[in-house]
Each structure stands twice: as C-alpha cells, then as structure tokens.
Amino acid sequence: MVGLHKSEMKNPVVRWIDERLPIPSMLNQEYAKFPTPKNFNYFWNFGALAMVNLVIMIVTGIFLAMHYTPHTSYAFDSVERIMRDVNFGWLIRYIHMNGASMFFIVVFIHIFRGLYYGSYKAPRELLWILGVVILLLMMATAFMGYVLPWGQMSFWGATVITNLFSAFPIVGESIVVWLWGGFSVDNPTLNRFFSLHYLLPFLIVGVVFLHVVALHITGSNNPLGIEPKGPQDTIPFHPYYTIKDTFGLCIYLIVFAFLVFFMPNYLGHADNYIPANPLVTPAHIVPEWYFLPFYAILRAVPDKLGGVLLMFGSILVLFVLPWLDTSPVRSMKFRPLARPFFWMFAIICVVLGYAGAMPAEGIWVTVSQVGTAYYFMYFLVILPVLGKIEKPRPLPESISAPVLRGGGPIMAGAAAKPMEKA
C-alpha cells in the first residue's frame, strides 16, 4: 500500500515524521500499548536486563577498543595502560570484564526461565531457536574477548579451545591452522579474534532484533503457560512493565556495581595477570566460569572427538528442544512429574560447572560423566517420555480466573489441549 501513514501522533513534528516513517507508531504499538500478560513474575525481567547488558558491553567495548592494541607484544601492556593511565580506564575495563559474567548470569536465568515455563513450545519455537543462536554468538564473543588481554589463560585457553577442532578426522588439523592463521596461537590469531570480537556483538544485536520481533508476533509466555483469552488477561507494556523492568534493572545494577567496585577480579583467574608465555603451561587451564559446565562435558569422556561432539551437542540439543518435549502443557507448575526432573537438571548444571573447575581426575571424572549423562537424558529421554505418561494438573481457565482448586468447572480435555484454546 502506497501513501502516507495515517498517524495518530499529536505533536506536529513527530506526526510529520510518523506519516513518512511510522517508527513512532510502531514504538507506540510495540512498546507502549503492546498487550502483555498481567501475571509476569520477576523472572520475566531478564530479557530486558540482557538487552541492557548487551548495550553496556558494546558501549564499554567501543571505548576500550580506542585504547587497546591487538598485537602480541603490546596487548597485555595496553590493557595495563587502560587500567592505570586512561581516565577511568579501570572502571570501563572492569565493567566490560564483569559485564561478560553478568551477561551470562542474566542469560542463563533467562534460559532456565524458558525451560521451566515451557516458553520454547509452540508457537514460540523460532523465538527459542533465535535465542539459542544468540547464546552461541555470545559464547564465541566471550571466548574471543577473553583472549584479547593476552594473559596466560588467554593464550592457553585459546590454544586448548581452538585445538578442539583438530579432533575432527582428516580436516581437523587444517581447520586449526586456518583458525590460527599460522602454526600456533600467535599474532594473526590475536588480530582476527579482536576483529571478530568487535563484529559479533553487532550480529548479536541483529539476532536480538529478530528475537524481539518474533516475540511480538507470538506475544509473551507467562507463569501459567496459557495464552491470554482476551483484554482482561493483558495489560499494556507501558507503564506496567516498563516500571517493573526499571525496578529489576536497579537490583541488577546493584549486583553488577558490587562486582565491579568491590570484587572486580573475583570471577577471573589470577593467571591472566601474567603475560602470555607460549613456553610455560599453567598448572590448570580453566575457562571462564560460564563455560565450566560445557568444559566438564568436554572432559567427561576419554575420547577427544567424543568429548568435542558432546560439548557441541549440549548446545545443539537446545535447537530441537521444542520438538523433544512432547507435553502440551507449558508451565512446570502444572507438571508434577516433570518439575523434580527440571530441578534435578538445574542442580546438575551447577554440579557440572563445579566439576569443570576441578582437575579432571578421580571423583570429578565420575561426577562429570554422571552429570553429562543426566544432561542429555533430560532432553533426549526424560522430556519426550514424560509428555506421554504424565498426567498434568488441571490448568486454570484463564489468566484472570483464580487458579482452580480441586477440579472446578473445567471442561474435560482442557488440561490436555491448552494450545488449541489460544
């Protein structure tokens, strides 16, 4: 349809723009009026927090890049120069460094929120898949960012992780040389990692945009996991959720600030304050904390290729989760059988993280193996089977209706087919 947009904007300047480029109308529709389920709990803050965190990372990162030198001879010293001589350089760097940890904390909670309340189920499969793409991009970005200070853990972490690709038969060695741009992790590697570390966040922005668009097509899930039945079940995003997200943002910033100002190196590794030395291997090479569960999965099997495949598989399995979980009920609130398995899964993820930080020997190998087995069992066996055998509790009739106790006037079959009622 060609022609000026019929704007409802009052302000003549905004109206003039809106008629030609209806972004004000779009924002008004998608961020002010946007009908949102009225029953969110605070776990629904974490998507907004992740977006704020992404912006914080990009802004601090741009300023760091103004002072950083991606060369093996200067990288470490240029970071120290930022810490000591650049005005508030220590603040910018500590925000960026701890911002990575905060980003993963926020995103992990966001993901577990989705797992618990079944946010990945139809019709939100693509929304979920885009989220997994964001997670993968984040992991690549964080990994390459950790290499840039060119400390011991930067260098050896890069060496170990890039070497994983050599596990693939025939082409593996060539892939590794191609990744390195040489025959070891060296200046070309650092250069390309810096380039890609600057690029990937903008790809993340792009996928986040798609993630949000997809969200605004399907609408948000909610703690009950049932679709809104009408206007009585929803409230406009603004002011209700803008203010609730703002409050959540304040709490998040308090935690963030505590890390930055009072324990900025707590989540890091001391060895990364030693300049990279290809001739000295650290006693323990450990990745950043947010990779530890995956690191434990990598080391769980006594076969390099197997470990690598399992590690990649642990993320890839998330892509097909919407089709693995056969239960029509979204929220674990109404899934008495699935709920304990979910909490077990959450605990296992933490245990795997712990095992990933320990030397891979003795009891920790066993712990990693049991944890890895459960991780995959949960997705590949438990969720598919539970959907078939579980008898979910009756779902409430609507978001507004009080949660029914002991049956009530619920239509037969309503619990089993909630999706069709949407």
Next chain:
Amino acid sequence: MMRILRTTALAAALALGLPIAAHAAGEVPKPPAQNWSFGGLFGTFDRASAQRGFQVYKEVCAACHAMKQISYRNLADIGLSDAEIRAIAADVQVKDGPNDDGDMFERPGRPSDRFRSPFANEKAARAVNNGAYPVDLSLIIKARGGGADYLYALLTGYRDEPPEGVPAMDGMHWNDYFPGHWIAMGRPLNDDQVTFADGTPATTSQMARDLTTFMAWAAEPELEERRAMGVRVILFLIILAGMTYGVKRKIWADLKH
C-alpha cells in the same frame, strides 16, 4: 609441525583428563590470612607501610625484579612529595635516544619514566640468575591465587634446610608456600637488611608486610578510588531502587489481580 603436535597433545591430554604437572608440583599449605590495611571492603593503603615497602623494593628486590608498569610519578599515590619523586627518579640512569646524531645516550631518570628494569631483557636476566627469570612485580598481587597473603607467606616462608627426608636441590631454595617448594630465588629478606627512616625495626616480617602493602598498591593503584566510588554508586542505586519500587507499587495499585 612440532608445535602443532605439542599443543595438540596438550589439548588431547586435557580433554582426556590426564593430570599435567598440576599434582606433580606437590601440595603446599594455604597461606594464612593476614590482616591488611587494604583488606576487607573498605580498606585503604597504609601510606607509611607502602613507602617503607617501596624502600625495600628499591634496595632489595629491584636488583633483579622489574616493575615496568609503574612510573616514578605514580609514587605520589602513596604520599611521596614531588621533590622526593624527582630525587628518586634522578637517582637512576635511563637509556634514551636516539639523539640528533643518531646515538643512544644515558640520562638521569624523570618522574614520567617507568621504573628502570634491572635487565635489558629476559635472556640477560636468566643469564645471571642461574637460568631463572625474576618476574616483573607490577601485578604480582593480582597474578597469584593467594594475593597479598601468598606473597607475605612466600617472603617469610623460607627454610635454611628442606624438611627431613627431602634431598637438597642444588641452586634451589626450600619455601613452605611456593608451589613445588623449590624456588630459584634465595631468601630475599633478612633482619635489618634495610634501615627505615621512621625508625620502624626492619624485621623480616615487618619488611615482608611493608613490601606486600607496596605491591598491593602497585597492582591495584585504583583500589581506594574504586571503593569510594562504589560506596556512592551503590547507595545511589539502593535509593533509586527504593523509589522505583514505590512508583511501581503505585502504578500497579489500580490493577485488579
């Protein structure tokens, strides 16, 4: 090719969970926790102690250990005056150049110079240190797991003889806290090795404590500013959170749940 093989083998060993060097190194006790002026959430550097620590570094450690991240001007942070800093800097000869004739030359140091390194490069350092490399100390507190407690324990943890039953190692020294116990650096601090201008007795533990305070400052010169800013930022955020919560309650009050 050899490097690929070596790194591949290493990665494979890690992937397979083979113990590498870690436990071959031998167990060392956890360094006992000390009470530091800069410890806790709100600590600040004891200026007098840090200055004495600088003296210990200058008169003892600097013979072998560089601190190339630190400039003489930075010493103003721990309370040295402009004149003192100029005098300290002028005490060393710094290589500069090339001049208009294309020659390198030596000149007295300036406050803007980095601490002069005792050796021209790592090879030169190893050549006169029995093959061992005295590490740069600029970041030593951040670069060791135990931080300040570890450095203090290391400096005071030397024994003249290894424990009974452990054969002596030529050219190495037994330390209770160094990973693997055998350290190339000989006992660096002995009682009355330096004379403090403020009359503080220069016991080994006193020097170790002062030196650690100085090193803690050198590793984190922003620490005091950071914590002071942190207090203000967090107080601000708590008040903001409280007000935001009030607004949130008010906005949501008109909703029937």
